[in-house]
Amino acid sequence: MLGIHGMSASGNCYKVRLLLEQLGQPYAWHEVDVLGGATRAPAFLSMNPCGQVPVLEYAPGQYLPESGAILCYLAAGTPFWPDERLARAATLRWMFFEQYSHEPYVAVARYICHFLPAGHPRRAELPRLHERGNEALRVMERHLAGNDWFAADRYTIADIALFAYTQAAADGGFDLGGYPAVSRWLGRVRAQPRWITMPSR
Secondary structure, three states, rough: OEEEOOOOHHHHHHHHHHHHHHHOOOOOEEEEOOOOOOOOHHHHOOOOOOOOOOEEEEEOOEEEEEHHHHHHHHOOOOOOOOHHHHHHHHHHHHHHHHHHHHHHHHHHHHHHHHOOOOOHHHHHHHHHHHHHHHHHHHHHHHOOOOOOEEEOEEEHHHHHHHHHHHHHHHHHHOOOHHHHHHHHHHHHHOOOOOOOOOOOO
């Protein structure tokens, strides 16, 4: 059976869990105490030297880290991963966008607001994170104004990748009220079969 080592409240881990649920793929979930420093322990670093979750154990003692790589691995041969060359590239385009232009701002703002104490010095980062995160949300809004999905004209792992932290953006101080197309897309994702929620903690 596949094993996932992750933190339930992490958006990157939720992406993997959501795909597995929607595939109907059995898996074992292994909760990792990220905030308690478990990802720096030698046992975890032997699975992922970068000390990050999630990690997929695809065979006994065989590990694959990085949420995007795991999504591609799990989605291969399914409708979540397009067969057509350009549609596949478009899927990757939005997954790269999520990791480079979206997650570093939307997810980090959520971490600071949701997991750190109210007076923590890192709150000084929030104005810049909100500026850049809203830039990413505006890119998404423009795309979704004329498209139901991000790639291949259907629900793919590009949508799963972008959904995880967008649906939790309010935790980081973002107001999605100004992004009606994004909000409608969030509703379409939630309406997909076997959709699951992401725990807040």
